[in-house]
Amino acid sequence: MIYGAMKFSIGGPLKLAFRPWVEGIENVPAEGPAILASNHLSFSDSFFLPAVLDRKVTFIAKAEYFTSPGVKGRLTAAFFKGVGQLPVDRSGARGAGEAAIQSGIKVLERGELFGIYPEGTRSPDGRLYRGKPGGLARVCLATGAPVIPVAMIDTEKIQPPGKVVPKLMRPGIRIGKPLDFSRYQGMEGDRFILRSLTDEVMYEIMKLSGQEYVDVYATAAKRQLAEQQKTSGTTGPTGPAEK
Template structure:
């Protein structure tokens, strides 16, 4: 009930304010489990996609969003619960990853939609990065659910990382045809199969989004950018001191 109320109020507000366009809505099944595998450009991706869908979709969210103390923390927790976010502690290494996979399989076992970002984190520069096979592929093979590739368009321009106030402009959502990976049933322990499945999904996302593909993980790209920025700042500091 809370989800439906939040979805209708938030969804209506987002549609009126931003007027998102959607292609491929017919690829979302009317019932039954499915995995929505999307690129990740902005914090707002997890709001725009649920807003345009008739069915509930559950995403994994950092546990900190649900445990922050104070009034703001309680409001944030209520908001994320209301829009169907599922808290998972991602600080515990492999154990945290296993918890996220189990949560996804449980959602799908109930016949619901599960949303996941194969890149594992937001793109630092608008390009599409290599998908992590440990999440998407294992949830897909563990549940047997079809994978539906999704491309978020221009959401990074609405709310870039670090910007609290969104810019009013139209984002887009392209939804691809469901991918069936039943041919890999029982092979979730094979890392080459996990890699192949993930790469196939990322290729479909790339075709839908039109993004440039970079064959490294987004976390590594963020680290490289941070190191470059730090080196540049040190260089400028030395130049000022000279």
């Protein structure tokens, strides 16, 4: 009920204001579990994708979005719950990744759509970075759910890091055909299988998005960028908390 009300109150205005174009929406099944694996360019990705779909999509969000004190904190928590976000404590503990995986499995076991960003964080420069094998691949093999590659287009131009007011322009969403990884069922303990599955999905995302691919993790690229800025005495833009 809350999700439906929030989708109506947020999704409708989003589509009206930004008029996102969509290709391949027929690739999202009308029912049953599926994993939407997307590139990650902007804080707004988790809102634009659900806005154009008829079905609920659940993403993982930082627990801090749900635990901030005061009236603003309660409103923020209600907002993220309403748009289908699940809180997971990802403060750096080793169990954080496992908690996210188990949350995704539960969503899929209910026959719903689970959204995930294989890069693990937003791209620092608009390029596509190496996918992390632990989350996407393990959730896929644990549930047998198909993986649907998704490419968000130009969302980073709407609200770049450090910009509070979004720019009114049309983002795009390309949705690829479902990928079946049943051939790997029962092999979730093989790290080479996890890597192969993840790389196959990233390749499909790259074809859909047209992004330049960088074979390093986005988190490593961000650390390197931060070190360069520290050395040069400059600071990069800051924006909403990373997802």
